[in-house]
Amino acid sequence: MRFSGKTIIVTGSGKQKGLGQGILERFADEGANCVVSDIVIDDEAQLVADGLRGRGAKVAAIACDVSDAAQCDALVLQTVDAFGAVDILVNNAGIGFMMKPLLDVVSADFAKVISVNLNGAFYCTQAAARAMVKRQEETGKGGGRIINIASQAAKTGFPHLPAYVSSKHGMIGLTRASAVELGMHGITVNAICPNHVTTALGAEQNLYFSKLLGFESVEAYVANMAAKNPMGRPGLPSDTASACAWLASEEAHYITGEALNVSGGEEMH
Numbered sequence: 001m002r003f004s005g006k007t008i009i010v011t012g013s014g015k016q017k018g019l020g021q022g023i024l025e026r027f028a029d030e031g032a033n034c035v036v037s038d039i040v041i042d043d044e045a046q047l048v049a050d051g052l053r054g055r056g057a058k059v060a061a062i063a064c065d066v067s068d069a070a071q072c073d074a075l076v077l078q079t080v081d082a083f084g085a086v087d088i089l090v091n092n093a094g095i096g097f098m099m100k101p102l103l104d105v106v107s108a109d110f111a112k113v114i115s116v117n118l119n120g121a122f123y124c125t126q127a128a129a130r131a132m133v134k135r136q137e138e139t140g141k142g143g144g145r146i147i148n149i150a151s152q153a154a155k156t157g158f159p160h161l162p163a164y165v166s167s168k169h170g171m172i173g174l175t176r177a178s179a180v181e182l183g184m185h186g187i188t189v190n191a192i193c194p195n196h197v198t199t200a201l202g203a204e205q206n207l208y209f210s211k212l213l214g215f216e217s218v219e220a221y222v223a224n225m226a227a228k229n230p231m232g233r234p235g236l237p238s239d240t241a242s243a244c245a246w247l248a249s250e251e252a253h254y255i256t257g258e259a260l261n262v263s264g265g266e267e268m269h
């Protein structure tokens with residue numbers, strides 16, 4: 001129960017089988033108060049919240065479109081109202097739908113992906129860090145953890161994903177820039193770079209790339225991906241959740257500004 005009494009927000013965590021749900025389940029099991037947040041709190045998000053309650057966690061479900069700075073501020077304020085503080089923020093909300101060749105991408109689509117994946121992480125980082133610093137000034141009890149769910153696409157270029165790849169590379173820049181300024185407040189900021197995980201977003205990408213690359217089926221495409229991975233399988237939400245739990249733990253208090261691959265060895269730099 002390492003996170004007993006701590007409060008975690010995970011943006012974009014309202015989908016079943018998503019990385020966000022997996023992360024919250026891990027923290028619920030280790031005693032944290034959990035904030036499920038997504039662009040809307042629909043029936044699926046309520047199911048995620050109910051599942052966490054079933055694991056014994058105190059849970060709030062708060063709608064937040066991360067591309068809107070005011071909603072990110074409100075997410076943090078409502079969390080502080082509900083639980084007294086924000087200890088851990090995971091910037092997980094992301095979109096990757098816009099799969100098109102570079103030459104066909106329209107500027108509005110490019111901007112949309114950046115506004116959710118990168119601007120959203122910035123707005124939430126700023127809002128949470130302000131609350132963490134304020135708590136330090138008022139109570140002397142400071143510190144916090146911010147974790148950005150980037151991607152293998154934060155370190156390597158992939159075809160037909162120019163906005164996604166750019167946004168994820170940008171998240172590493174945001175991680176480093178935030179880490180150098182927030183260290184003095186006892187706040188660490190790190191990124192996690194998962195390889196493919198078959199979530200809602202991952203399934204869309206599988207469908208597109210299996211067709212693009214001429215595989216006879218999505219299953220054949222995924223099997224080929226698994227065969228090329230040193231550990232012999234794609235990622236799971238629990239792989240990313242374990243890395244988050246470690247980065248949020250006391251064990252990792254001197255680790256900041258890193259971009260940690262969680263890819264079974266698929267990405268090594």
Ligand SMILES: NC(=O)c1ccc[n+]([C@@H]2O[C@H](COP(=O)([O-])OP(=O)(O)OC[C@H]3O[C@@H](n4cnc5c(N)ncnc54)[C@H](O)[C@@H]3O)[C@@H](O)[C@H]2O)c1
Binds near residue numbers: 015093198201
């Ligand atoms: N699945 C993968 O293969 C993979 C690999 C590496 C990184 N990632 C990253 O992991 C994160 C989670 O993705 P996932 O694979 O679990 O997919 P997912 O589709 O299950 O989760 C993404 C979530 O973001 C939410 N979202 C979209 N726009 C939003 C907005 N404007 N404001 C708030 N929430 C919004 C969606 O509603 C959804 O719940 C993403 O940042 C993604 O880029 C995924």
